[in-house]
Amino acid sequence: MTDALLVETRTAPDAAWWRQAAVYQIYPRSFADANGDGIGDIPGIVSRADYLRDLGIDAVWLSPFYPSALADGGYDVADYRDVDPRLGTLADFDDMVEALHSRDIRVIVDIVPNHSSDQHEWFQEALAAGRGSAARDRYIFREGTGPDGSEPPTDWDSVFGGSAWERVEDGQWYLHNFAVEQPDLNWDHPEVRADFLKTLRFWSDRGVDGFRIDVAHMLTKDLSEPLPSRAELDAMDRTSGTHPMIDRDDVHEIYAEWRAVFDEYDPPRTAVAEAWVETPERRAKYASAEGLGQAFNFDLLVADFDAAQFRSIIADNLQQAQATGSSTTWVLSNHDVTRHATRYGLPALNGRLVKQGTEWVKAGGPAEGLDRDGGLRRAHAATLLLLGLPGSTYLYQGEELGLHEVAQITPEQRQDPGFFRGAEFDGLGRDGCRVPLPWTAQGSSLGFGAGGAHLPQPAWFAQYAVDVEAADPSSTLSLYREALRLRHLLQTDETLEWIDTGRADVLRFARPNGWQVVSNFGAESFDLGADAADVVLASAALEGAALAGEATVWIAPAGLSR
Incomplete structure (x- = not known):
């Protein structure tokens, strides 16, 4: 045996549950619909609590369930300390926490700190207050360019395509790195910092065990004049901690404040950073014990089904965990990427996905369509490998059923701003991995709810329904349940020997x-x-x-x- 890797646990056992946890991501609007309105909700999660227990997971992570206009699937948050009334109430949330905790399942919630919704009371106040107001200082407003200020302050693009600036009625422009309905917050403002500390305590006091931090690397910005052009910005070093927009060293001052809040609780609340950064050294800063404590490792999301790539990624990330004292995370699917059963069924895995007729193909690559059986076979193999590794594993709802991406969604039915604004989220946006789950082989929404579903479920979803797979010992669901049951026997020291x-x-x-x-x-x-x-x-x-x-x-x- 060679290449031994050891990561020592530095925290008490009851506080270290997250280090090797199997965490199940719930996209609430597509998980289970209790009231039949076509949208998944918090009572729907409660109704499936036994399913989650029987699956054998250690925690659930809920994508945003806050009040939202749904400009970006709930990541446009109008109120950080409430539940969207279409999804339930705070009392429903408390019932869900109790239901999951009583089944030994911990609860992680999404925090979206880079931007709010344009419906947030702060932004509405900023619009009403006008130029030079204190309310506008909570966001990033600038004057336009050109003789009459009708041109945006810079030529920057948003993640979802188009300009990163939007003009308001009085002529000023505000920055939105994502959708136009998601104005960036000004993290130099003390009220912004204080309000998020209040939010962390609010949910921690309600029994939340941890937090997933959305785009954790983008909060702080240096917008000193003159602002650079897009070309100048793209040419700047993203590994020094001094880039004006991305992965700045000063963001860790914020997370040190958050860590102090997390440590007020017993056991301390956990956190994991979504930080798309350039180097392992940069990622390690988010995973430090003085900060968030853990950072997502997304390397396998862009890897082929290839032994050399897997071994290199595994070894590299275990070494990173050893250096930080954290544990790594393993991810094959989530709400932002094409499901891995589909990725592994395509002829080339690292290009952009497009639809040819009703099949997935790679742009610029071979014209062959999706190999469904081969993709699922490789997905099973990759998942079983990951569940055997030291570190935590994040599973995305529906992968335990072997679901493929849904390509057959018409433009009229789509919801993802990445699709409408030309962003290249695998060519067709992210709706295909967000289609509501099939619970039964029969019914108008395959058991998702008493009515329809907010995204169309294809007919072939029926063969992947929970009731079908639960009765089949050879199903994907049965494989996941047995793997998660046995996985606890593997979890000793975080050691791996090749x-x-x-x-x-x-x-x-x-x-x-x-x-x-x-x-x-x-x-x-x-x-x-x-x-x-x-x-x-x-x-x-x-x-x-x-x-x-x-x-x-x-x-x-x-x-x-x-």
């Missing part, structure tokens, strides 16, 4: 208590020899003592109680 397999396309590693994971990324089977007798879980049936191609197995140490 074992040479003699093949570049087969990865094998051991955990400290003797558990082994073997993943065959190739097409040719791999002989497990005598170890085949100790296989306790496989993503595909063994062929005698041989591990099939594109498959993963878990091998338990002899004599271990299962």
Whole structure:
């Protein structure tokens, strides 16, 4: 055995639950609809609490459920300390926390600090107050350019396409790095900083166990005049901590204040940063014990189903965790990317997705369509590999059913601003991974609710319904349930040791208590020899003592109680 990696746990066991947790992301509007209005809600989550318990997860992460005009799927927040009335009430939220906690499931909520909704009371006040007002100082307003100020302050683009500036009635412009309905907050303003501390305490006092921080790397900005052009901005170094807009060192002053709030609670509240930064050293700053404590590792979202890529990413991220004292995170799907069963079923995985007829293809790549069976087979293998790794794993709702991306959504039915404004979220926007879940093979919305669904469910969703898969021991759901049940037996020290397999396309590693994971990324089977007798879980049936191609197995140490 070689390449031993060890990450020491620095916190007490009851405070360290997050280090190797399996966290299930719920996109509330698409999970379960209790009142039949076509939109998922908080009571719907409560109604499925037993399902979440039986799945075997350690925590749920809720994407935004706050009052919102839904300009960006709820990430345009109008009130950070309330529940969208279409999704329920604060009393419903409290019932959900109680229901999940009673089933030993912790609760993580999304915090969206870079921007608010344009419907937020602060922004409405800013619009009414006019130029030079204290209310406008909470946001980023500037005068326009040109003889009459009718041109935006800079030529910057927003993430969703088009200008990053929007003009208001009195002629000033405000900055929005995302949708026009999402004005950026001014994090130099003391009221902004104080209000978010109030928000963190508000939800922590209601029993929330942790927070996922949206675009954590973008809060602080240096907007000293003269403002740079887009070309100048793009040419600036993003690894020094001094970039005017991205990943500035001074953002960590904010997170130090947040950490002080988290540590007021017993056990301390946890946090994980969504930080798309350039280097491991930059990411480590967000994962420090003095800051948020953990940062997302998104490297596998842009990797092929390839042994060399997986091994490199795994080794690199475990080394990063060792350096910070944090634990890494493993992610294959979320609400912003194409589902990995679909990504792995395409001929080339790192380009932009487009639709050709009713099939997914890669722009500029081969014209072959989606290999559904192959994509799902590779997804099973990759997931079982990830669940065997040290660190936390984030699962996205529906992946436990083996759902593919939904491509057949008409422009009239789409909701994602990335689609309408030309942004390249895999070519078709993000609605395809946000389609409401199928709970039953029958019904107007396949058990999602008594009515319809806010995004169209394709007919083929029925074969992936929970009631169908729960009755099938060979289903994706059954695989996830068994993997999550057994996963707790693997969670000892955060150690991994690679074992040479003699093949570049087969990865094998051991955990400290003797558990082994073997993943065959190739097409040719791999002989497990005598170890085949100790296989306790496989993503595909063994062929005698041989591990099939594109498959993963878990091998338990002899004599271990299962």
